[in-house]
Amino acid sequence: MLPEATVPSRRRSCPGFLPPRRMTVYTYAAIFIALSSVAVKNGQSQTGPHSRAIELSAQHAEKPDFSEDSAGDAACQPCHAEKAAAFHQTAHSLTSRLPQPGSILGGFAPGSNVMKTANPELFFRMEQKGNDFFQTAVAGAAPFISQRSERFACVIGSGGKGQTYLFWKGDDLFQLPVSYWRELGWVNSPGYRDGVANFNRPVIPRCLECHATYFHSMAPPVNRYSRNGFVLGITCEKCHGPGKVHIRHHTARSPASPDADIANPAGFSRDRQMDLCAWCHAGAGDPLRAPFSYVPGDRLDRYLKLPDPNPAVPIDVHGSQVELLERSRCYQQSDLTCLTCHDVHSVQHDLAAFSERCLSCHKPETAMFPQRSHQTDSNCIACHMPLEETNLIVFDQNGKRARPKIRNHWIKIYRETAVNPGD
């Protein structure tokens, strides 16, 4: 096995490895998640969530050991084969994986494995050696070249839009400086300064809580985890709760118990259904209890403080589907939830099928159907849930800034759409 870090002796004199800018939790977390509007508004660093997370580690013991009552996805397969097969194609299931050929979308072949930066004396090289994948920063000009190499430990992101990668340093988990974005190829990780090699960004539990099923925290420091105590991907039991008892009942063919032995969100109240999705689709929030302790069906506000969005500040489209949907009149004046449109067990990208969901309430030939210039077979989504750029995921690449587009979940009239009928 190769060493985790190859840091040649000349590293100290290397201009490419400037000390990273002070990386606060704000700059770190804002990359992927909507933070409180206050933080977004004044751009100030927020140390709150960080110190909070360290504090919380003390409460770790109260949290049930994940593995004890959980069976894992493979155990659901025999009886729910169709659901499992479809689910394993979804972004939820694929959102974190071990590095393998196929799970890392960027290229490792010569010609596609180098990322240049704005700094002529710094580039990154991606290499596969046997079953291991490495990211190497190469800095300086010949003959004073120095390198730092780290091994991919975990892939975050299904790759629908992009992926970012993590590495271990001892038991501590960090983000790698080079990510992959579908439209750009290898890129500086979002929020990283172009031309600087930064290997110092810790991966906090909240990031993994949204993108994986479980990581056993061994904080402090906040990014220390058990190297074999994790479950990647969002699995069935993340939303349904532990399944061992359910499986035992059905395997034994004992008469079905009248008590539910596994959570079915279809039976939750509307608020608890929204809570399940808000766990990961309503911004980072402030943890009130240890990460990974939320149990679907429970009240989320006992585990996570999600600040009320400031009405004066626009909500970013990234990661805030819950707040945006809640601003919609459709939501306020009906019993609409995320589940009205989404079946999380399958991949859904057919906009005509989504438009059918609109028509289930805005029925043609009723007053709910718009009276002017509307056709029943038009694409409701394009005009009423437009794709918009996020300001929370920003890539600095070759002097350009790139921002991915995400579907806005505030269903309303966007005046600018009227000029493009039929779009």
Ligand code: HEC
């Ligand atoms: C040995 C077969 C078997 C296994 C294994 C199994 N299930 Fe089930 N499951 C069933 C059957 C049968 C039903 C339908 C029971 C009913 O409708 O009362 C069911 C129902 C469910 C329901 C709906 C429950 C309700 O109250 O509406 C959920 C959710 C569920 N299973 C999830 C899972 C998950 C998650 C796993 C893996 C951890 C799993 N099942 C493993 C047989 C199984």
Ligand code: HEC
């Ligand atoms: C444990 C965190 C978590 C929970 C709970 C969760 N999601 Fe997600 N969801 C994610 C993450 C992370 C992604 C992005 C995955 C990726 O592309 O890597 C995502 C992506 C999605 C997508 C986009 C799928 C695609 O094909 O691009 C939809 C739709 C979605 N979630 C709906 C829901 C709904 C509805 C609920 C509630 C029933 C829910 N999610 C609950 C974390 C979660």
Ligand code: HEC
């Ligand atoms: C509060 C939950 C949450 C946290 C925390 C979070 N994410 Fe995400 N992330 C999401 C959701 C939801 C999506 C997809 C939907 C969207 O963009 O709104 C997503 C999308 C992504 C994607 C793009 C996936 C794709 O292919 O579309 C990447 C990569 C990613 N996140 C990485 C990270 C990393 C790395 C961290 C931690 C440093 C992090 N995220 C923290 C919820 C979260």
Ligand code: HEC
């Ligand atoms: C992101 C959350 C989430 C994940 C992950 C998830 N489910 Fe579900 N599941 C739901 C929700 C929400 C419902 C209720 C609404 C519905 O039926 O879609 C549900 C309903 C069910 C039901 C009962 C309804 C029916 O159609 O029979 C079964 C069985 C089930 N899920 C099995 C699974 C299995 C097996 C997996 C993993 C392969 C899985 N689920 C993964 C959220 C999830």
Ligand code: HEC
């Ligand atoms: C569960 C029912 C339901 C669904 C599904 C639904 N809506 Fe609505 N929608 C409503 C209700 C109720 C109102 C408020 C009606 C009123 O004020 O007369 C509304 C209002 C609207 C408005 C006016 C908003 C405003 O701010 O003036 C638009 C536009 C709209 N819906 C479009 C859509 C589109 C597009 C979809 C599908 C993406 C959709 N709706 C899905 C129930 C629904």
Ligand code: HEC
């Ligand atoms: C009225 C229908 C509707 C409702 C309700 C709805 N969505 Fe969506 N959602 C869509 C459509 C349409 C898309 C775009 C699918 C595509 O482009 O492939 C989408 C896409 C997404 C995506 C991927 C966003 C992106 O651009 O990458 C996520 C995540 C998501 N939804 C989560 C949620 C969550 C969480 C809820 C509840 C708060 C929710 N949705 C409620 C219709 C809906």
Ligand code: HEC
């Ligand atoms: C080409 C863009 C576009 C498409 C496609 C579109 N809408 Fe609209 N919609 C608008 C605009 C713009 C308005 C504002 C009123 C107007 O100018 O007629 C509107 C208004 C509405 C309203 C508010 C009620 C009213 O009479 O003012 C509802 C509800 C609505 N649309 C639903 C839908 C549904 C459902 C679909 C899909 C069948 C759809 N829209 C497709 C652009 C569009």
